[in-house]
Amino acid sequence: MSAVEIARAAKSAFNKSQIISASERINALSEIKNQLESMKDAVLAANADDLRAALRIPVKAAREEVDAGRMSESLLKRLDLGRGDKWDSMLQGISDVADLPDPNGKVTYASELDDGLELYRVSCPIGVLLVIFEARPEVVVNIAALAIKSGNAAILKGGKESNGTTKLLARAIAAGLSKTSLPETYIQTIQTRAEVSSLLKLDEYIDLVIPRGSNSLVRDIQNNTKIPVMGHADGLCHVYLDETADLQKAIRVVVDSKTDYPSACNSTETLIVHESLVTTVWPEVAKALINSKVKLLCDPTTLSSISALPDVDSYAQLARGSDYDTEHLDLVLSVISVPSLQTAMQFINTHSSHHTDSIVSESELSISAFCRGIDSAGTFVNASTRFADGFRYGFGTEVGISTGKIHARGPVGLEGLVVYKYMLRSKADGGHIVGNFGAGKKQYKHAPINAKQVPF
Amino acid sequence: MSAVEIARAAKSAFNKSQIISASERINALSEIKNQLESMKDAVLAANADDLRAALRIPVKAAREEVDAGRMSESLLKRLDLGRGDKWDSMLQGISDVADLPDPNGKVTYASELDDGLELYRVSCPIGVLLVIFEARPEVVVNIAALAIKSGNAAILKGGKESNGTTKLLARAIAAGLSKTSLPETYIQTIQTRAEVSSLLKLDEYIDLVIPRGSNSLVRDIQNNTKIPVMGHADGLCHVYLDETADLQKAIRVVVDSKTDYPSACNSTETLIVHESLVTTVWPEVAKALINSKVKLLCDPTTLSSISALPDVDSYAQLARGSDYDTEHLDLVLSVISVPSLQTAMQFINTHSSHHTDSIVSESELSISAFCRGIDSAGTFVNASTRFADGFRYGFGTEVGISTGKIHARGPVGLEGLVVYKYMLRSKADGGHIVGNFGAGKKQYKHAPINAKQVPF
Numbered sequence: 031m032s033a034v035e036i037a038r039a040a041k042s043a044f045n046k047s048q049i050i051s052a053s054e055r056i057n058a059l060s061e062i063k064n065q066l067e068s069m070k071d072a073v074l075a076a077n078a079d080d081l082r083a084a085l086r087i088p089v090k091a092a093r094e095e096v097d098a099g100r101m102s103e104s105l106l107k108r109l110d111l112g113r114g115d116k117w118d119s120m121l122q123g124i125s126d127v128a129d130l131p132d133p134n135g136k137v138t139y140a141s142e143l144d145d146g147l148e149l150y151r152v153s154c155p156i157g158v159l160l161v162i163f164e165a166r167p168e169v170v171v172n173i174a175a176l177a178i179k180s181g182n183a184a185i186l187k188g189g190k191e192s193n194g195t196t197k198l199l200a201r202a203i204a205a206g207l208s209k210t211s212l213p214e215t216y217i218q219t220i221q222t223r224a225e226v227s228s229l230l231k232l233d234e235y236i237d238l239v240i241p242r243g244s245n246s247l248v249r250d251i252q253n254n255t256k257i258p259v260m261g262h263a264d265g266l267c268h269v270y271l272d273e274t275a276d277l278q279k280a281i282r283v284v285v286d287s288k289t290d291y292p293s294a295c296n297s298t299e300t301l302i303v304h305e306s307l308v309t310t311v312w313p314e315v316a317k318a319l320i321n322s323k324v325k326l327l328c329d330p331t332t333l334s335s336i337s338a339l340p341d342v343d344s345y346a347q348l349a350r351g352s353d354y355d356t357e358h359l360d361l362v363l364s365v366i367s368v369p370s371l372q373t374a375m376q377f378i379n380t381h382s383s384h385h386t387d388s389i390v391s392e393s394e395l396s397i398s399a400f401c402r403g404i405d406s407a408g409t410f411v412n413a414s415t416r417f418a419d420g421f422r423y424g425f426g427t428e429v430g431i432s433t434g435k436i437h438a439r440g441p442v443g444l445e446g447l448v449v450y451k452y453m454l455r456s457k458a459d460g461g462h463i464v465g466n467f468g469a470g471k472k473q474y475k476h477a478p479i480n481a482k483q484v485p486f
Numbered sequence: 487m488s489a490v491e492i493a494r495a496a497k498s499a500f501n502k503s504q505i506i507s508a509s510e511r512i513n514a515l516s517e518i519k520n521q522l523e524s525m526k527d528a529v530l531a532a533n534a535d536d537l538r539a540a541l542r543i544p545v546k547a548a549r550e551e552v553d554a555g556r557m558s559e560s561l562l563k564r565l566d567l568g569r570g571d572k573w574d575s576m577l578q579g580i581s582d583v584a585d586l587p588d589p590n591g592k593v594t595y596a597s598e599l600d601d602g603l604e605l606y607r608v609s610c611p612i613g614v615l616l617v618i619f620e621a622r623p624e625v626v627v628n629i630a631a632l633a634i635k636s637g638n639a640a641i642l643k644g645g646k647e648s649n650g651t652t653k654l655l656a657r658a659i660a661a662g663l664s665k666t667s668l669p670e671t672y673i674q675t676i677q678t679r680a681e682v683s684s685l686l687k688l689d690e691y692i693d694l695v696i697p698r699g700s701n702s703l704v705r706d707i708q709n710n711t712k713i714p715v716m717g718h719a720d721g722l723c724h725v726y727l728d729e730t731a732d733l734q735k736a737i738r739v740v741v742d743s744k745t746d747y748p749s750a751c752n753s754t755e756t757l758i759v760h761e762s763l764v765t766t767v768w769p770e771v772a773k774a775l776i777n778s779k780v781k782l783l784c785d786p787t788t789l790s791s792i793s794a795l796p797d798v799d800s801y802a803q804l805a806r807g808s809d810y811d812t813e814h815l816d817l818v819l820s821v822i823s824v825p826s827l828q829t830a831m832q833f834i835n836t837h838s839s840h841h842t843d844s845i846v847s848e849s850e851l852s853i854s855a856f857c858r859g860i861d862s863a864g865t866f867v868n869a870s871t872r873f874a875d876g877f878r879y880g881f882g883t884e885v886g887i888s889t890g891k892i893h894a895r896g897p898v899g900l901e902g903l904v905v906y907k908y909m910l911r912s913k914a915d916g917g918h919i920v921g922n923f924g925a926g927k928k929q930y931k932h933a934p935i936n937a938k939q940v941p942f
Contacts, residue, residue: 045835147873149880156892252712256705256708256715258890258892260892283919285919286921290920290921379501397911401909402504402610403501403505405613408909409908409910411911411912412912413919414921416919417910418908424597424605424930435612435905436693436694436905437905439907439908449891450895451862452865452897453857453865453866454867455867456735459734460734460738461734461735461738461846461870462869464872464873465870486850486853486854
């Protein structure tokens with residue numbers, strides 16, 4: 031199918047799906063799970079082919095290459111669907127999503143505008159989603175499940191290295207859908223960047239683009255479409271050690287934020303130290319970081335105050351200006367000292383990617399100002415930035431972590447994939463017309479209605 | 487100031503404002519109102535100059551031109567701030583906005599992730615808004631009030647015909663702000679399209695663009711920025727007369743939807759008639775429309791069935807295909823017959839601008855399917871499409887009516903100008919780290935917290 035045909039089919043599938051019940055969606059998830067179970071061997075065989083093709087060498091040898099540091103361990107990890115419990119987790123994820131509360135049909139505002147004229151604001155799906163992500167085959171199934179549960183049609187594009195696996199997963203999803211009243215084209219997959227480029231022009235059919243990946247991927251897409259983009263880009267997270275920081279909290283939060291999983295977007299890249307701590311708390315934190323093999327890129331003040339630490343020459347050096355705008359994604363931490371909370375906040379608002387930033391503090395005043403003054407999706411207190419995650423927040427699962435500032439921000443679960451519509455119903459004889467209201471005529475009543483669901 | 491300086495000043499003002507209390511915002515609105523009152527004569531003089539300049543002829547003569555049908559009555563109406571009670575309404579609007587509930591600081595999700603680890607999702611401002619609108623001077627004040635109340639910095643650009651008035655209004659707003667702790671650059675105005683073009687490139691500083699106006703304005707902006715756009719574009723609204731439509735409701739809803747204010751975006755442009763009504767209800771509706779001087783552009787079926795009506799030759803003619811994609815904004819209505827509700831819904835989902843569509847029906851099944859199956863911001867039952875309006879919905883006021891499908895949809899009040907952030911606070915000794923959770927370690931608790939406000 032051409033891109034236009036794919037987009038049209040998606041929109042048509044979405045429109046048809048709108049009057050299909052929520053229970054049929056849950057049924058579809060169960061059918062898809064069954065299909066995947068019966069196709070397990072074929073999918074994993076295709077995945078092994080993908081692995082071999084991507085590496086152009088046998089898998090075992092590839093792993094040796096990784097060990098020798100000559101190849102991306104993360105690509106291997108992401109692509110390999112047979113690794114560990116990934117397959118089982120993928121299937122379990124479908125059931126988990128099926129069991130989540132339905133995000134649609136919830137009344138978030140209801141008002142009687144006049145006797146017998148009732149307004150309901152009701153959550154509903156967005157429409158057709160175009161989701162672009164890395165070469166992680168299980169994400170095809172995750173996002174398909176989220177889209178189906180939230181009532182959105184979706185067109186999915188994974189990294190090209192996973193194309194063979196994706197094709198088989200897509201076949202299983204379509205086979206599952208075909209056993210329900212949802213259209214088979216409700217979830218479609220595409221394979222090429224050219225298709226993405228064509229689809230980005232089709233704002234008539236596609237309602238939201240969700241790119242997960244690098245800043246450059248997100249910016250490139252934003253530059254080439256008028257469709258709204260919910261960007262899932264880099265995380266340049268900060269920890270700020272306030273004047274009142276507790277030593278143990280400082281050490282634990284900074285070390286965990288940096289070392290728990292350095293390549294994750296919610297890892298911390300820059301530590302900001304109040305200058306009153308430079309010769310007290312900071313050297314202890316630095317010692318713990320060096321023990322965890324973290325390389326420190328320091329400003330002159332924070333560098334000179336740790337000059338006596340063991341191993342400092344191997345682990346600490348003067349930072350360049352650009353280090354404070356760099357997502358290291360590794361055991362590397364930029365460090366800077368500031369004279370005040372206000373300066374720290376200005377620094378974070380300038381350099382942060384507005385993902386997640388944390389303060390270590392015992393001062394209620396500082397905590398309150400930081401949580402309000404930092405313009406990020408997550409403002410944390412005495413807690414690791416690594417907590418920024420849909421599962422940890424209790425959403426069950428997530429599409430990703432939005433660094434945008436409209437619609438959905440931070441970890442995006444099912445609620446981030448719905449919008450709302452206004453339903454207005456007149457029960458009066460002759461219906462309701464605007465011409466009856468105004469100066470010298472009827473006035474609006476605006477009486478709140480207590481309703482959780484639309485009564486019709 | 488250059489566009490970059492304006493944008494930077496706006497972002498800096500926004501960041502500073504984040505830790506200023508809500509009461510100071512209300513204070514600012516009151517100071518702005520005082521300044522406007524004291525500058526009334528100067529503002530109205532500037533407005534009279536704008537009117538003369540725009541028309542290049544004296545105002546009185548211009549009104550005669552309008553009467554002769556040679557000039558846009560709507561431009562005159564919009565530009566003239568001295569007309570009727572417009573000035574007083576503008577000032578009253580500031581007080582009304584000040585009195586609305588604060589949309590910020592509301593907790594919409596709260597969960598204890600672990601003993602002493604509390605997560606709060608809290609509504610907060612978006613950041614810097616760039617709002618582009620028509621030559622209606624009072625909108626400068628309306629939007630400034632909405633931005634201040636919702637905690638957003640704003641850069642405003644009105645139609646060029648109102649530039650003189652806008653300059654003075656901006657001076658009054660800045661003077662009002664200067665009497666508070668909010669920065670004077672919290673609300674800025676710009677005068678030229680070149681400034682808009684430059685600002686659209688500055689996604690680092692500007693968080694949301696809100697264009698109000700034609701489809702072509704909105705599309706042009708969407709094509710030239712990577713900043714999210716909340717489009718307020720045309721309304722191509724429909725009324726569908728279902729098989730079970732009540733005659734009186736049909737007549738009243740259709741006539742009001744078309745004639746109450748034909749140039750408004752929530753006026754109806756197309757009437758869809760179930761074929762079973764073509765010789766019964768439809769001719770009565772057509773008679774009422776012709777009595778209201780509405781020109782009817784009909785398909786062959788609906789045209790032939792009204793051939794016996796008086797004056798039909800002057801008011802009804804065969805429609806062209808493009809009439810069903812045209813926002814007439816005048817006493818003109820496209821009419822088409824369909825064999826079923828399903829066809830009507832397909833037709834609306836294809837031709838509607840997803841603004842507001844209404845069904846006239848006595849069937850619960852049809853009503854339920856229509857409200858769910860129509861992918862529009864408003865799905866109405868036995869009520870005029872003209873009810874789609876922030877004031878009528880009870881929002882107090884509105885920025886406009888969004889035809890987009892993410893973030894805010896339909897009439898956009900204060901709630902549409904906020905987003906949320908996640909605040910996470912550990913109260914445990916040593917703070918909270920992710921490394922303590924996982925297989926064989928701590929599990930997440932996810933216990934709901936009952937809170938309407940953040941307790942810190």
